[in-house]
Amino acid sequence: MMMLDDAVQLIMENVAIMSAETRPLSQCLGYVLAEDIYSPLTLPMAPTGMPDGYALRAEDVAEATADNPVALHIRGTSRAGCPARKALKPKSAIRIMTGAVLPKGADCVIRFEDTDEPTDKNGPNLNKPKKVKIFKSAKVGEGIRPEGSAIKEGDLLLAKGTLIAPHQISALASIGLTQVRVIRRPVIAIIPTGDELMQPGRPLTVGKVYNSNGPAIVAYVQQYGGIAKPLGIARDKEGSLEAKLERALDVDAIITSGGVSKGDYDLVRLVLAKHGHIVFSRVKMGPGASVAFAILKRPVAQTGRSVSIPVFSLSGPPVGCLVNLETLLRPALLKMRGLSQLEHPTIAAAVSKDIPKRMPFPFARWSKLQTSDTGYSVDLNMGAPMGDLASVANANAITVVPGNSPLQAGDTIEVLPFDGWLNQ
Secondary structure: OOOHHHHHHHHHHHOOOEEEEEHHHHHOOOOOOOOEEOOOEEEEOOOEEEEEEEEEEEEOOOOOOOOOEEEEEEEEEEOOOEEEOOOOOOOOEEOOOOEEEEOOOOOEEEHHHHHHOOOOOOOOOOOOOOOOOOOOOOOOOOOOOOOOEEEEEEEEEOOOOEEOOOHHHHHHHHHHOOOEEOOOEEEEEEEEEEOOOOOOOOOOOOOEEOHHHHHHHHHHHHOOEEEEEEOOOOOOOOOHHHHHHHOOOOOOOEEEEOOOOOOOOOHHHHHHHHHHEEEOOOOOEEEEOOOEHHHEEOOOOOOEEEEEEEEEOOOOOOOHHHHHHHHHHHHHHHHHHHOOOOOOOOOEEEOOOEOOOOOOOEEEEEEEEEEEOOOOEEEEOOOOOOOOOOOOOHHHHHEEEEEOOOOOOEEEEEEEEEEOOHHH
């Protein structure tokens, strides 16, 4: 039996980052950058005003106070997109709006609140004042956003491997990009196996179980940025599984569930060994110890060569399948998508209750992670019977508990939170 870390390492060695493609910026949410992005621009291109107020010379208001204001002549307005036509002269001011180009001759900006500008106005000052009273002094550079303060031409904006979220879309659009090179999403074929499986929606009969692994794997692939390609249930016959695999020639990876234990009708490893190479077939951790990883060799028509397709053969019992997804498939999907951070986030939490009995090998427990007055606490006793659906449904994390020694309340352990666990 292979240790979990060794199994993950072998998977990482046998899955590849997907090829790059160029996509419109508006369609890049959730994709990963395939190249470093350097700014072709200096932004802002000229000094701009930060607050709405008056652009002026600091020396003209050096003695200004609330009790002894300085009156300046208003020479015009500079607003975003429409710079002032006139340069600033001594003893004068130019109305300036947030983001507008600083007029020539000005070296600071005083906000409206520090002038006699009406405080209750909405929109333009309808009085169209010719003069303004300044109630405070200012330093050179005050209220000004310098040229290049956002980014300079040639600076690195985003690094290769960055996951594109809405704020990255904003940054890329700010430098004028309309399309970028990203890592394409992997297409993943999904094949649940087993004569016992029935699709939800039909009355369940004795000896049958609903196919819960299929929908779960589809959801998991989608959650981590892959494109799921469900191929239906393969029955416990070599020909049935081989027929499904024949339909998976154009995918980047294959996920099966079930059929990887040691029963007479567990045929997945047998079929994979006939058509490829099994990298490992068991992991020393429960639930989900019966899990295999293989490389399927498929000939490409008319080329004389073959392609290698990684195959993740997950446990059949849903609790084991879900553990396999979180511990083995997650890092593989992240690598295939081109992400640089592959390790699962962990949180150190205090165990809420004693666990006197421990398995002789690592065991994954469905867990409830919560904030506490001193940090975080975790309940590892959810659904003591293995396979308890309620414990799975209500968990927001899993905890891989090392083997052999017991745990006492208050002991600290590393917990693997699910995405969005704070909302659960």
